[in-house]
Amino acid sequence: MEISQSLRRIPSSYIREILAAASDPSVISLAGGLPDEQTFPIDLMAPTLAKLTEMPRVFQYDSTAGYAPLIKHLTERFALPETHSVMISTGSQQGLDLIARAYIDPNDVVVMEAPSYLGAMQVFGLVQAKIETVPQCEFGPDLAALEACFKAHKPKMFYAVPDFHNPTGVCWSLETRKKVAELCIQYQVAFIEDAPYRELRFSGEALPLVSDFCPNDSIVLRSFSKIASPGLRLGAVSGKSSFIAPLIKVKQGADLHSSVPMQALLLGLLEHEDFPQHMERICSLYQARYSVMIEQLQTQLPNSCKAYPVDGGMFVWVEIPACDTFELAKSLLSNGVAVVPSPVFYPQPEQARAALRLNFTNATEAELTEAVTRLAQGLNQYI
Template structure:
């Protein structure tokens, strides 16, 4: 049976190969995007886990938009305006997939930052969107390029990760947030704000969501995978009713609804008095790991490699002199450290810059140190080989 054309155009996922290889015991993986299993608030979930057996209604078919008591709670928790609604999905990844399916025709234009989240490129690739890229600066997307893109292409939506971006870790500044919202309103472009790392801020104060400045022109994707548990697969989409109703319609066909016991479990966790404190403890833990990784990189990376600090999230982005980062990642893997090479994060390969994404949330400090030693050594070899090649030309 021949597969659909939309799937034929999806490249095989190189990152999955790396992640598979990274499960080798002798490899320290900075490649994935996994939270540390030890942070999962299972103790806080335990009371509700045990209560579930007294709640037969959560085992019945449920509403497509989600478990009523959870949605009612979230309305307060996110302080949604009356015009808005929340919807529970099988991870925020499904929310993104539903948005793409509900709104994007083949060839429709979707703007993304370059680099961008791999899973978003997969989703928009499956609906055969025309993905346009706007370069990133230290404070968010290049605003001149973004406006030019809006003017020239009149895109349908702008997909962005303003808080501790995957893969770069960049957090948009307040002026950038305001300006992007203004541009989305001015040019009637829907902002798809993906905020899975938002709560993982370990330096400075939280900034408003970009969507707070354009609530009628945006949809927000929220994840509990980083602060609660990814295994539950419960993410939340919020936005004005008119934007969300088509998603509910697609979801009805896609899976009827997401697991109700898992939604009840999430509600129990969010209502637990110690949940805020739990998030704080994750921030402290991840900051300590980030501090180690950053200090090690600053001390050991060879000349020509640039690492910028981050204020939160799960990733650090190391910019390299132009090189074959796939070959580099492969050779690093054989040296016992897994990283993700930058090209997988670019929809438009012509704009690719050589870099590596490093994750710091799922390795212990000692492992982070060893990993950076291996990384620095591998980089030195690769870069000097390259210099030799250039010299020999």
């Protein structure tokens, strides 16, 4: 059977190939985006897991929007006003997919930063959106380019990851957040705020969501993958109730609802008195790993390369001199370290500036040190 035209347009994922190669035990992988398994709060979930046996109701079909006690908890946690609501999705990735299917017709324009999250490029590609990009700078999107893009293309939405971006780790400044919100209101562009890394801040001050400055023109996607466990497959989508209702309709056709036992388990975790300490533990583990990685990068990388410091998240972005980054990644793999080359994160790969994405959350400090040594050796040979 022939696959659809929209699927034919989606290239096969290079990341999947590199992750498969990186499973070789002699390779240290900085290529994935995995949280460390030792951060999964299984001990904090144990009491609810035990209680599930006495909760037959959660094994029944339930409402598409989500398990009511969890919805109530999140409405309070996110301090949503009465005009807004939250729904549960099967990971924030499903939230993105629901938004694309509910709101995008072929050739509708979606704006993204370049580089951008690969999973969003896939989702918007599948609904045949026309993707326009604006360059990402140190403090977020290039604001002049963003306004010019809004004026020229009249986009339906602007999708972005303002907190500890995947792949660059960039965190938007307060001024950028306010200005982007202002532009979205002025040009009537919906702001899709993807925030899976927001809670993984290990230095600097927490900043408001961009959506706090444009609450009626935005949808926020949150994920429990990095702060609880990705295997739970749970995320939350919030916004004006009239923005959320169409998503619930699409979700009904997609999977009826997300797993209710898993939602009950997540609620037990979020309500556990030790949950705040759990968050502190994750952040300090990742901070220690990040510190080792950035220090090693700063001492070992050739001068022609630049590693950008971050205040949280899971990734460091390293700019390198212009070269064939795919060939470089292959050569690094044969030198025992897996990384992801920048073009895979660009809707127009030919526009990519040469760079590498490095993950620091799923390797030990000793492995990170060794990985940077292999990376620096490989780079010295290649560039």
